Amino acid sequence: MSPAIGATLNRVDGRFKVRGESRYSAEVPVPNLTHAVVVNAKIASGRITAIDTSEAERAEGVLAVLTHRNLSPVATVPKLLPSLAGLAAPGQSFFPMQDETIHYAGQPVAIVVADTIERADHAGTLIRFEYAPTPATTLLDQARDQAYVPERIFGGLLPGHASRGDVAKALAEAEVCVDTTYRFAPNHHNPIEPSASTAVWEDADRLTVYDSTQGPNSVQFTLAELLGLPPISIRVVSHAVGGSFGSKAMVWHHPALAALAARHVGRPVRLVLTREQMFTSCGHREEQEQRITLAAGADGRITALRHHKLSLTSPFDDWAEPSLQSPSVAYTSPNYEGIYHLVRGNTITPTFTRAPGEATGMFALECAMDELAERIGVDPLELRLRNYSATDPESGKPWSSSGLTECYQRAAELFGWHGRDPRPRSRREGQWLIGTGMASALYPVTQPVNPQRARARLYNDGTAVVEAGVSEFGTGVFTAMTQVAADGLGIPVERVRFVGGSSDLPNVTAAVGSAGTSAVGSAVHLATTQLRDELIRRAVADDHSPLRGADPAAVQVRDGKMVLRDRPDVGETYADLMHRTFMPDVEVLGTWNPPPQDAGYGVHTFGAQMAEVAVDADLGVVRVRRMVGVFAPGRVLNRKTAHSQLMGGMLWGLGQALLEATRMDPRMGRWANASLGDYLVPVNADAPDVVVDTIEVHDEVVNPLGMKGVGEIGVVGVAAAIANAVHHATGRRQYELPITLEKLL
Amino acid sequence: MKSYEALRTAPNPDHAVVRGPGEVEVHLHVNGESRTAIIEPRVSLLDALRDRLELTGTKKGCNQGACGACTVWVDGRRVLSCLTLAITCENREVTTIEALSEGDTLHPMQQAFLDCDAFQCGYCTPGQIMSAVALLAEGHVGDDTEIGEWMSGNICRCAAYPHIRAAIRRVRDEGGPGDASR
Ligand code: FES
Ligand code: FES
Numbered sequence: 001m002s003p004a005i006g007a008t009l010n011r012v013d014g015r016f017k018v019r020g021e022s023r024y025s026a027e028v029p030v031p032n033l034t035h036a037v038v039v040n041a042k043i044a045s046g047r048i049t050a051i052d053t054s055e056a057e058r059a060e061g062v063l064a065v066l067t068h069r070n071l072s073p074v075a076t077v078p079k080l081l082p083s084l085a086g087l088a089a090p091g092q093s094f095f096p097m098q099d100e101t102i103h104y105a106g107q108p109v110a111i112v113v114a115d116t117i118e119r120a121d122h123a124g125t126l127i128r129f130e131y132a133p134t135p136a137t138t139l140l141d142q143a144r145d146q147a148y149v150p151e152r153i154f155g156g157l158l159p160g161h162a163s164r165g166d167v168a169k170a171l172a173e174a175e176v177c178v179d180t181t182y183r184f185a186p187n188h189h190n191p192i193e194p195s196a197s198t199a200v201w202e203d204a205d206r207l208t209v210y211d212s213t214q215g216p217n218s219v220q221f222t223l224a225e226l227l228g229l230p231p232i233s234i235r236v237v238s239h240a241v242g243g244s245f246g247s248k249a250m251v252w253h254h255p256a257l258a259a260l261a262a263r264h265v266g267r268p269v270r271l272v273l274t275r276e277q278m279f280t281s282c283g284h285r286e287e288q289e290q291r292i293t294l295a296a297g298a299d300g301r302i303t304a305l306r307h308h309k310l311s312l313t314s315p316f317d318d319w320a321e322p323s324l325q326s327p328s329v330a331y332t333s334p335n336y337e338g339i340y341h342l343v344r345g346n347t348i349t350p351t352f353t354r355a356p357g358e359a360t361g362m363f364a365l366e367c368a369m370d371e372l373a374e375r376i377g378v379d380p381l382e383l384r385l386r387n388y389s390a391t392d393p394e395s396g397k398p399w400s401s402s403g404l405t406e407c408y409q410r411a412a413e414l415f416g417w418h419g420r421d422p423r424p425r426s427r428r429e430g431q432w433l434i435g436t437g438m439a440s441a442l443y444p445v446t447q448p449v450n451p452q453r454a455r456a457r458l459y460n461d462g463t464a465v466v467e468a469g470v471s472e473f474g475t476g477v478f479t480a481m482t483q484v485a486a487d488g489l490g491i492p493v494e495r496v497r498f499v500g501g502s503s504d505l506p507n508v509t510a511a512v513g514s515a516g517t518s519a520v521g522s523a524v525h526l527a528t529t530q531l532r533d534e535l536i537r538r539a540v541a542d543d544h545s546p547l548r549g550a551d552p553a554a555v556q557v558r559d560g561k562m563v564l565r566d567r568p569d570v571g572e573t574y575a576d577l578m579h580r581t582f583m584p585d586v587e588v589l590g591t592w593n594p595p596p597q598d599a600g601y602g603v604h605t606f607g608a609q610m611a612e613v614a615v616d617a618d619l620g621v622v623r624v625r626r627m628v629g630v631f632a633p634g635r636v637l638n639r640k641t642a643h644s645q646l647m648g649g650m651l652w653g654l655g656q657a658l659l660e661a662t663r664m665d666p667r668m669g670r671w672a673n674a675s676l677g678d679y680l681v682p683v684n685a686d687a688p689d690v691v692v693d694t695i696e697v698h699d700e701v702v703n704p705l706g707m708k709g710v711g712e713i714g715v716v717g718v719a720a721a722i723a724n725a726v727h728h729a730t731g732r733r734q735y736e737l738p739i740t741l742e743k744l745l
Numbered sequence: 746m747k748s749y750e751a752l753r754t755a756p757n758p759d760h761a762v763v764r765g766p767g768e769v770e771v772h773l774h775v776n777g778e779s780r781t782a783i784i785e786p787r788v789s790l791l792d793a794l795r796d797r798l799e800l801t802g803t804k805k806g807c808n809q810g811a812c813g814a815c816t817v818w819v820d821g822r823r824v825l826s827c828l829t830l831a832i833t834c835e836n837r838e839v840t841t842i843e844a845l846s847e848g849d850t851l852h853p854m855q856q857a858f859l860d861c862d863a864f865q866c867g868y869c870t871p872g873q874i875m876s877a878v879a880l881l882a883e884g885h886v887g888d889d890t891e892i893g894e895w896m897s898g899n900i901c902r903c904a905a906y907p908h909i910r911a912a913i914r915r916v917r918d919e920g921g922p923g924d925a926s927r
Binding site for chain 2: 010011013014015016017018019020021022023024026027029116117118189190191192193194240241242243244245272274275473474475476640641643644645647648651652655675676677681682683684685686687688689690
């Protein structure tokens with residue numbers, strides 16, 4: 001029996017998905033269901049002065065019209081805390097509809113509940129609001145003079161500034177200096193499944209919510225605080241989630257609003273956000289700019305890195321996606337200074353967006369590196385190698401594992417990097433200017449704070465069910481866990497069923513920060529190997545077992561049969577032992593205690609990205625012709641699903657580079673393009689074939705199976721590789737994302 | 746199992762009648778079965794399928810005609826069900842993802858999507874498959890550029906696009922029929 005881990009198993013939930021049988025959160029049949037629609041503030045700042053709900057209340061089929069006047073208030077509003085911490089994880093430290101104040105356009109101001117979605121929708125348009133607007137800040141440019149440096153960002157988890165060495169001195173003494181500023185448009189996640197919550201009160205203190213989330217337990221804990229109920233009163237179920245990319249990583253207002261509305265009307269309520277509401281209800285990647293100052297010797301060795309970020313946050317939270325973290329450790333740099341500057345504006349609190357911070361921070365650094373390479377006449381890949389850091393430059397500690405130089409080498413081979421003519425505009429095919437570019441990719445390995453749990457139960461027919469509260473939103477985690485469990489127990493994958501997606505199951509953290517599969521995978525590994533060891537112990541202690549008296553360490557399990565390692569003919573199956581000893585099943589709860597974040601090692605995931613673009617010399621249209629990404633994500637559980645995630649991540653980078661921007665209309669303080677027709681994401685014709693490869697690095701530090709995560713590293717570096725390729729093709733540096741064609745005319 | 750080609754020639758008589766705006770009885774023919782829904786004329790085919798007929802395989806991604814997740818066949822043509830009123834589909838044959846397999850046997854396109862890992866979250870997938878089967882029958886899958894262009898009405902935010910093309914190529918090259926008659 002060959003190991004299941006590493007194999008290319010088809011997704012275990014795949015059959016259901018291609019047949020349209022998976023039930024996403026808005027699709028679970030619920031008797032006596034009603035439909036809720038949220039109505040949003042049209043102004044970005046001010047107060048509601050009058051509301052007339054009479055016409056809406058009279059409309060056919062309407063059961064309730066709720067505003068701050070009649071919605072029962074929430075018990076407490078928990079503070080923003082990233083969901084990886086495993087506690088209540090609201091997307092912002094604010095809950096709407098508690099008073100008449102409007103902080104941002106799109107803030108919920110009313111909920112209509114009706115017997116059909118069409119009637120709820122229509123009645124929502126009949127509510128009349130009068131507002132007293134006040135001036136709003138919705139763009140960085142409106143308030144950059146009011147910027148401040150926060151003490152901490154990111155729910156208090158990261159410092160607002162950091163430094164080492166003496167940057168000023170190093171800059172003064174630098175032989176070469178690159179000093180550039182990059183601007184980034186806001187981005188929205190736009191999973192194809194809009195967020196949805198269906199709230200069902202079984203009685204006054206028993207609530208079930210079917211919710212589209214990256215963490216059922218996060219939703220449970222957040223609802224408990226908002227509703228003033230103990231966690232035992234709340235069950236959150238998430239059978240299948242239609243993508244997230246960070247939009248469902250934190251707990252936003254809709255599950256609680258659905259629960260409050262359902263309690264009000266005394267019937268189950270389904271609340272599905274519209275596509276337009278997805279732009280104002282679950283955070284976004286904030287508008288930002290980053291200034292990078294790179295000081296180097298004439299040989300290109302970096303002597304100082306100064307990295308400042310300025311971004312827009314909400315009135316409630318000091319949020320900045322952590323753009324400075326990975327760049328600060330990407331290369332040796334004895335002198336470093338990183339500072340976040342924030343401006344408060346009239347916006348919902350921004351949030352995690354796939355590769356949150358790394359996608360923008362590494363863009364800035366890797367474009368500056370390309371400029372430095374050009375300045376000193378060194379190949380961009382060679383410049384990276386010269387600055388490669390074999391230890392974590394921040395702490396001086398060794399990497400738990402790296403693989404970065406192997407990634408560079410493999411990517412260069414796959415792409416055909418060597419022999420590249422570095423001169424801009426050196427290749428032309430008809431009207432197309434051709435260029436190539438590269439970048440490094442880094443993503444931190446972030447450990448969950450709390451113990452991670454999974455339960456394994458083996459039945460006496462040799463099949464096993466393995467459970468943990470993780471949700472499946474496209475990562476392939478249910479498939480990978482089936483493989484981990486099969487290897488842990490020593491049985492084929494066909495005999496394992498993994499069950500996830502409910503807060504009733506053993507608690508694991510929300511699957512965020514590329515840490516979901518490692519967190520639950522470690523727990524599943526421990527649960528299943530402990531269960532296996534338990535049965536081996538029973539076998540060697542059983543007088544009727546052929547293994548009686550054997551050293552447990554000398555026993556292994558293959559295909560459900562416990563056998564002596566050096567005498568595979570001696571042994572018995574789990575089923576034989578369990579039948580003989582009258583055991584219907586055996587169950588073990590596995591608990592993984594994550595190591596502290598600072599366990600004596602630098603922990604990061606590494607990769608290398610390369611891209612070839614063609615730019616229309618007359619029209620400025622950029623087409624990405626091919627991309628190569630090579631990553632060292634530690635142990636790969638399922639080659640097929642892992643490569644898919646890396647590929648998807650790389651195409652996300654393409655979107656970030658060329659297409660994705662949410663445009664603010666500052667006169668109204670509202671997004672001007674809140675639809676999938678106007679917010680451009682890559683479509684099939686935009687997406688070239690992508691070459692993905694992985695370098696397997698062995699890592700005993702991060703977790704028992706040595707997994708470092710594949711969800712986000714694929715995004716990092718792509719936009720820089722494309723921008724650098726555009727420069728190579730055209731001779732024009734790009735300082736603003738996305739690179740729309742007017743920038744190349 | 747539904748033959749895409751055969752459905753295109755289905756007769757579709759329309760009768761101009763005034764019904765609504767309140768709830769009316771609407772008679773639909775979905776996946777070969779007669780179904781009746783009591784709905785207002787403003788109800789979209791998508792909401793009728795998902796909320797009234799419990800056929801939730803067809804997905805709602807935008808409700809604005811921009812994502813393709815709601816793609817079904819009406820009289821054998823690819824249609825965005827979010828932009829189609831259910832009542833206009835009376836006397837027409839509606840085919841959804843639920844009708845594509847024959848019992849436990851997946852349609853070749855479904856099998857190819859599974860084997861090529863042509864999805865991640867799976868939410869766009871029914872729409873992708875309904876478009877893919879149709880494009881094959883219509884002859885729009887000559888090369889990858891053509892597949893890419895014709896499949897660009899179906900957004901996959903997980904960006905499984907290269908694998909979606911691979912799945913379509915596989916069915917094309919195996920001589921698999923665009924319809925399900927095999
Ligand atoms: S839901 Fe119909 S096109 Fe998006
Ligand atoms: S598989 Fe997730 S949107 Fe296509």
